[in-house]
Amino acid sequence: QSALTQPRSVSGSPGQSVTISCTGTSSDVGEFSYVSWFQQHPGKVPKLMIYDVNKRPSGVPGRFSGSKSGNTASLTISGLQAEDEADYYCCVYTGSYTYVLFGGGTKLTVL
């Protein structure tokens, strides 16, 4: 199975909203509700921001939200803040032998 497709980069100004897409297939993103998003700052461990498509772990700001339509999942960050600048990775459960797939990552720049 191929990795999930994410845009290589997105950008936005403080206070704006940005959306990062994650496109898979009907066998992974389209079939299961186990879509998650990770935030990674340089040199840091990836942090779980969204799981099960749209659920936030305790401590993750409400500015982060997730959704899914068909074979594409999305992470939306509203009210952008400077500390949101990071790499973001989507991750889905495939239900197959590989079990998990990662997206290629998206670099978010806060202008």
Added chain:
Amino acid sequence: QVQLVESGGGLVKPGGSLRLSCATSGFIFTDFYMGWIRQAPGKGLEWLSYISNSGSTIYYADSVRGRFTISRDTAKNSLYLQMNSLRAEDTAVYYCARVSPIPDHWGQGALVTVSS
């Protein structure tokens, strides 16, 4: 709280071997699949391997199949990755993770550098 702590990283020559360990605590180890993920310098996350909670199901990415072996020790609540025939392209930070069914808790990472 859930904790995963990797150890065993370091510098190794091409063709050499290394064994990573991941000590876990804060959850019932036998209830969860466990996995290894790596990240080469400046690159994205690569799902390498997982082992089912019973140890009966194991997966390896094509890039490491036949060279790496994942295992778990329920008595020690620990996960392992035996890495043989290491190549320069295996240079990366290696993370262990609890899988439920996505990697929801990660260790701090262990740096493996393969260089002569």
